Amino acid sequence: MEGNMVSRDDRVLHILKILNKHPRISVKRLIELTGESVSTMRRDLIVLEQSRKVKRTFGMVSLLENTNIEFASPFRYRTHVEEKKVICRLLARRVIKDNQRAFYN
DSSP states (O other), X not given: OOGGGSOHHHHHHHHHHXXXXXXXXXXXXXXXXXXXXXXXXXXXXXXXXHTTSEEEETTEEEEOTTOOOOOOHHXXXXXXXXXXXXXXXXXXXXXXXXXOOOOOO
């Protein structure tokens, strides 16, 4: 996974997936696993830390307990698109009545 060709949302999701498997990991190892540059990793970890998802200490990153991971709408909009379309089509056929609508995000 090359850091400069992937969106920040995708990089952050990848970091969080790794942290779900390894709740405490060195920044060096995280860089090895993601293929990100040091500066990109630093920026992504700052975003995660500011949103209270992780804590950084002395070259280590820890996933904070009870973290409710909620991603920005541009990220959510791009995930599970086909599934959301199917759900909307099913709703339109069976549930949605005149002057009602369903949308996916």
